[in-house]
Amino acid sequence: MRTKKVKAAGRLRAGYGKYVRGRITEIEGKQRKKQACPYCKKTARRISKGIWKCNKCGKKFASHAYYINK
Ligand SMILES: [Zn+2]
Known part of the structure; x- marks a missing residue:
């Protein structure tokens, strides 16, 4: 499920801060290239x-x- 600002990192649940989710989104973006x-x-x-x-x-x-x- 992809939702909101955190994009693909939305699959992670509470416990990962917004900052961490942002990092994951960034890394996954790089990974896809x-x-x-x-x-x-x-x-x-x-x-x-x-x-x-x-x-x-x-x-x-x-x-x-x-x-x-x-
Ligand atoms: Zn080479």
Whole structure:
């Protein structure tokens, strides 16, 4: 259920403050975009938290848990 200002984070119930929900919405927004490999700038895929693998050059690298830092 997606409601109100917090968008997708609306699924979280009370106990997570508004601030936290905002953070989640922000992170999920980044997550939905394609993540660029820092080596060749092609699309990278998240293998697990903080571990990414590039589709193009096959390199694995560590970054943020949910998106790649630029
Ligand atoms: Zn690459």
